[in-house]
Amino acid sequence: MATPAQAQALLDFTYGARLLEKFMQPGTSSQAAHALAEPANRVAYHVRKLTDSGLLRVAGHQGKRVLYQTVAETFHVPRALVRLDEPLTLIEPVMQEITNAYAHAILAWQARQDPQAPNEGGTDLTVRLGTHHPADGSAAPEGPYPPAMRLRAVRLTPEQYQRAQAALDRILTELDTGDDAADAKQATFVLMTFPGHLHQH
Structure with missing residues (x-):
């Protein structure tokens, strides 16, 4: 190169x-x-x-x-040829695209949930605390295709870390069947894993 x-x-x-x-x-x-x-x-x-x-x-x-x-x-x-001292030059463009798409998905989902909201086209963002969680610990989705973000730091051995990445890949591969059902819709999953805590520098 x-x-x-x-x-x-x-x-x-x-x-x-x-x-x-x-x-x-x-x-x-x-x-x-x-x-x-x-x-x-x-x-x-x-x-x-x-x-x-x-x-x-x-x-x-x-x-x-x-x-x-x-x-x-x-x-x-x-x-x-690579500005390694400025890592954002590599990741920032795609992260901006992901952020924009996710934000639009949230606004569109909320507009579907509350179409009569007294604002401009239902584009205010409502934040509800204390969301109900079923007994199995999973978050209860509201309506079809609710946007979701999971952010969690866990302690893992190197082997556990690799197994977790492989398991997540398998789940997405198994789901990607090209289902032509009438109610099937394309969905985007962004999985990011890295060592360390989000607020450690």
Whole structure:
């Protein structure tokens, strides 16, 4: 990896390495879009960017469709191309996108819960304390697809930490069945784990 443009393309949290992984074997941009559950035109745009930056190559054709494949399985990014002293430059764009999407989901959910709220379109945020918890300890959801955030610090051994990550991955993999039921709706889960406490620096 030799240029800032290549480093930026690779380290894009949404359409960098995550998208390149879909081309470990030759595939089309539409196949990658289906695998990522992303709009085909958006994925095609980023496939072109990765190709122009030299991270993807044309590997043949499938009828009229172009097959792409990643140029390598491992990329080494020189420290000079990554501002490692400013980690937010890597994570902030995707975190901002997640935050915006989550905030809109909360406002939309509250508007559905209380459409007659005396405010501008039901966009005030209501915070209720003492939410009822069933006997099994799980939070009681209110209405379909309530947005939820879980933040908890726990003490784990290295082995427990790895098992927890693997278990969470398995749950999401098992759920991702492509259910075509009439009431099925796409949902986003963001799972972040890291050693230490949120307020430790």
